[in-house]
Amino acid sequence: xxxxxxxxxxxxxxxxxxxxxxIRNACAIFDQRDGMFENWKRATRSVEREYGVxxxxxxxxxxxxxxxxxxxxxPRRYILGFIPWKRVSTAYGYSQALxxxxxxxxxxxxxxxxxxxxxxxxxRFIGWYHYQSHLRxxxxxxxxxxxxxxxxxxxxGYQRGAYRSRPEALAGAKRFAAIASIYADQLxxxx
Numbered sequence: 001x002x003x004x005x006x007x008x009x010x011x012x013x014x015x016x017x018x019x020x021x022x023i024r025n026a027c028a029i030f031d032q033r034d035g036m037f038e039n040w041k042r043a044t045r046s047v048e049r050e051y052g053v054x055x056x057x058x059x060x061x062x063x064x065x066x067x068x069x070x071x072x073x074x075p076r077r078y079i080l081g082f083i084p085w086k087r088v089s090t091a092y093g094y095s096q097a098l099x100x101x102x103x104x105x106x107x108x109x110x111x112x113x114x115x116x117x118x119x120x121x122x123x124r125f126i127g128w129y130h131y132q133s134h135l136r137x138x139x140x141x142x143x144x145x146x147x148x149x150x151x152x153x154x155x156x157g158y159q160r161g162a163y164r165s166r167p168e169a170l171a172g173a174k175r176f177a178a179i180a181s182i183y184a185d186q187l188x189x190x191x
Contacts, residue, residue: 019068026059026183027190029068033119043120047127052134054141056187060180061126061151064172065096070117072096094122097129101154105129126151133158148176 022028033040044055066072074088074096090099093116097105105125106112114121133139133150137158141147150158152169163169 019070023063023068024179024182026056026186029059030190038119040119040123043123047124050124051127051131052141053127053130054184056180056183057130057141057144057147058123058126059183060144060176061130061148062094062123063179063183064148064176065091065151066094068094070094070119093117094119095125095129097122097125101129144177144180145173148173 020029020032022032030041034042044058047053047058048055062068070093072091072093074091077086077088078084091097092099095116097116102114102116102125105128106114109124109128111121111124114125116122116125129151130141130147133147133155134141136155137146137150139146139150139158146158149163149169152172153163153166157163163173
C-alpha cells in the first residue's frame with residue numbers, strides 16, 4: 001500500500017512538469033491543470049483582479065514565450081559548431097523572464113521565493129510586467145500586439161521602437177495577438 005501511494009504521488013508530481021497537451025485551447029488547458037496540486041484558472045483570475053490584465057493576455061504570453069513548458073530555455077550557442085556553450089539569454093521558465101528582470105520583480109513585489117518554473121509565480125510576474133508596461137508606455141490591455149512588443153523588447157526598448165528592426169518580435173506579436181483573440185473567444189464559452 002505504501003509503495004502504491006509513493007508511486008501515485010510521483011506520477012502526480014511528474015504530470016505537473018509536463019506541459020498541457022492542448023495548448024491552443026484555453027478551456028482544455030485549465031481542465032488539464034486544475035486539480036489537487038495546481039489551479040491555473042484560480043492563479044490567472046487572481047492576477048487579473050490584482051493587475052487588471054485579462055486572462056487571455058496572460059495565457060497568450062505563456063503560449064508565445066514557452067508553450068507552457070515550465071523549464072523552457074533559449075537555445076545554446078556552439079563553438080566550432082558542435083561544442084555547447086552559453087545560452088543566447090538568461091530567459092527561463094513559463095514567462096521566459098530574464099534574470100535581471102525577475103530579480104527586479106522580486107525586489108519590487110517582495111516575492112523573494114517566487115520561481116519562474118512555477119505557473120502561479122510566473123503568471124503573477126507576467127501580470128506585473130504588463131501592468132508596468134501599461135503604466136510606463138500607456139499601452140491599453142485591448143492592444144495585445146503592442147503589449148507583446150513591450151514584453152519582448154522591454155519597456156525602454158518599446159519606447160525607443162527597438163522592435164522595428166526585429167522580425168522575430170513582429171512575428172511574435174502577430175502570433176500573440178492571434179492566440180489572445182482565440183483564447184478570449186474560448187474562455188467566453190468555457191463551462
